[in-house]
Amino acid sequence: MSLLKETDFGTPASDSTENVTVIIDGREITVPAGTSVMRAAKMLETTIPKLCATDNLNSFGSCRLCVVEIDGRKGTPASCTTLVEPGMVVRTQTQKVEKIRKNVMELYISDHPLDCLTCPANGDCELQDMAGVVGLREVRYGYEGKNHLASPTDYSNPYFNFDESKCIVCSRCVRACEEVQGTFALTIEGRGFDSKVSPGGKDFLSSECVSCGACVQACPTSTLQEKSVVDLGMPNRTVITTCAYCGVGCSFKAELRGDELVRMVPHKDGGANEGHSCVKGRFAWGYASHPDRVLLPKIRESITEPWREVTWEEAIEFAASKLKSIQSKYGQQSIGGITSSRCTNEEVYAVQKMIRAAFGNNNVDTCARVCHSPTGYGLKQTFGASAGTQDFKSVEKSDVIIIIGANPTDAHPVFASRMKKRLRKGAKLIIVDPRRIDLVRSAHVEASHHLPLLPGTNVAMINALGHVVATENLIDWDFVNSRCDLNAFKKWEAFIKQPENSPEVVETITGVPAEEIRAAARLYASAKNGAIYYGLGVTEHSQGSTMVMGIANLAMATGNIGREGVGVNPLRGQNNVQGACDMGSFPHEFSGYRHVSDDVVREQFENLWGATLQKEPGMRIPNMLDAAIVGDFKAIFIQGEDIAQSDPNTKHVKAALASMALVIVQDLFINETAQFAHVFFPGTSFLEKDGTFTNAERRINRVRPVMASKTGKQEWEVVALLSKALGYEMNYTTSAEIMDEIAQVTPSFTGVSFAHLDKVGSVQWPCNEANPNGTPVMHIEQFVRGKGQFMETHFVPTEERTTRKFPLLLTTGRVLSQYNVGAQTRRTKNSTWASEDLLQIHPSDAELRGVKEGEWVKLASRVGETTLRAQLTSAVPPGVVYTTFHFPVTGANVITTEYSDWATNCPEYKVTAVEVMPSLSGPTEKSILDKSEKALAKNV
Amino acid sequence: MSDSSLIRMANQIAANLKNRADHREAITAHLKSFWTPKMLTELKELISENSTDFDETIIEVAATL
Structure with a gap:
């Protein structure tokens, strides 16, 4: 249930191409064959009363409220389960059906608490609405008989309650869990009068429920109810905006009472999620008003001094004068900055503009450096566009899906649900991953092939x-001959046929x-539509860029590009990874991925910006950190990124930060990186931002200010003020103006504006004159670069090797309830499910080392060590261990090394040689990390 | 940049491109596209100081930069 009601047609749309004409209440309508009578009626704007039906679930026919009369048919069929037939004449409002409906409602209400006035769902309850619609005025049966009114309430879930006494057993929650989410955690237990919804275990919290909220949304009563609504009351206004967690970029209805956010409900018209959500986007937004939020600027001369709260003016002046003085002493190239994928396109664009125009250099990079920079490189080389090829909806047409190095059910849960729906309909699945991720085998999903390769x-x-x-x-010769560069293909063909690439050699x-490799290849290649989805398990390697090109080669060779159901699809880790890259955050590229050395492009920016721009590439993040250590790089502006926790080899990162004369951090919280900062500019949460995010399918979504900025400023305003203080004015008055400038200088964005997005909802770039409503599927007639470019992808092993001292391989990832460095999710009740990083280790490796379930272990690599608890599981193969990096106290990146992708310097998070041994205690506030920080600070 | 980082990066680029028929052009284009002028200067200086740390292809390419 939600405040803003999108039209509910009662049953899903039919995709039939045949049409059927029927007459409903005397009006004729033509609809696709397979459409229900209920839906056809709604298309005529005739609403048939209903309780168990809703259009994101298959019809069920249990409530008997939607009965109609059909000429020539006996009885009163349910309109939700009755499909239209040619010439059918339907009557939805007759005395007979109205009497049945009233009787049905009377029975429901006879076993329902009569506490509407004090019920949290008062005003947002379909049962209440239907009682009114059918004109129920009395309940003849009384309330003394056997009933469910004393049934208990399950309060175990931190975000919603389950009040059995209010349940009408319509099964919408059970079906939502199955059909929408695909978890199958709920069931109807018992029979007849004893039927009740059950989470299968003792309670919701201990069940397999993943708290996606689909059941809460589906519930037509207050049985499943958000605790925030219970506590705060029913919201009274709605703002449609975009989630700030993963790269799926779900649309949400933010529902408020005044300026207080009460709940986030997934938006049915959101192109990325179509009304579904996960535990993070739906419920984990409390961090935005967490007491840890810093709302006033802070400065300090040295990182050993306490912070001093100052006015914006003083903070800006302090930062600007330091930057100027550092540049005058150490040179123009001695400063730089990092943009953030958690920020809007407009905020990112402003930062890179400040660096290029006000700093006067190209030392700008983005946190995509440490996640999907190889995607940008690899797909640009092969296809000509640094982006995924499909929209999410495309997976509904896939016949064979390969997932490589991604764990969608945890990291991209809403897309995973869409994918699982397709898998339940018969699509085949191949998983390439060292770990046995959930999709290898879970409820009603089983991979045809799992290739558990060595990291x-x-x-x-x-x-x-x-x-x-x-x-x-x-090989799809038609595709290759017509769409690809044949010289490059022939070179690739000669290379790939070499015996060293045969499965028999590769097995070793x-x-x-x-x-198994041969069978998987045959399955993918023989599919009508084969799609590849991949994640950071592809990119975060020494050969990340090579692997992306290898994936592109495979898709081109089999003709799986340029239509629905196919493609190469990077699953982006953060909400605006795609956008941050699009906006010119890389040191060698302006917005739209055009090299800084291109005189024509650079001149366009110089003329518009009124500044002289440099034609040589600037430094990447690891280059900046290295240069800081040797004393060449002295100041950095860090927008919304916690590099001291997220970047590899933490000791090296912290040493670099500690050696800089000025670190400026713009963020919500005093994070690990801010421990090394001299200036802290408080940032805005996604609930306060005004701008756009671009998700993994290139979809540009509006991020609307749900509430006023708690800091009094938008982040781009702070950047503009700093830029002005440095002598370069930006002169924007709204974020819409920034997007207008982006559209002016970026060919793939020329049709984008806030006004257009407000009108059409969202668009996928390229959005320009040729494609005014965007481009869901790319490379349809030809590749962006013209002909598809096959690349030779020689396997060059990483230099990181296991040794006698470090015999295991560590790989990293994230869990469903936590997100990246945890700055957001750790400040919510999501920690109920995961409150610490765990080390997954195979039982045989654990036994060899005397490691026991739940006990502390020391995890050590050649660069560092940390302590965490062991979790024994066969989900990791022998020889491989796995952990997450959500908690600073663990500091998992203390372990990861300096190795990186050869082309982009994306860190090799996924391969670190380690040893594991029992430990007497775990990390504490006085951990090794803290000690090293203090030592660094002392040295400074 | 630290010397060790720069040497590792250069050798890694060479290792990943040297099997291509057009490896010299590919390595040159890569370095010009992604390395700062200072990094290129440092590369040449390091090669002149001690070329044994470097892949042969990198040495050849650096001479043409």
């Missing part, structure tokens, strides 16, 4: 898949049986 051997694996395609005549590298 670091991705490229060998993709080459082997390509080898099978090339040597077993599985990856550990995956050759026959």
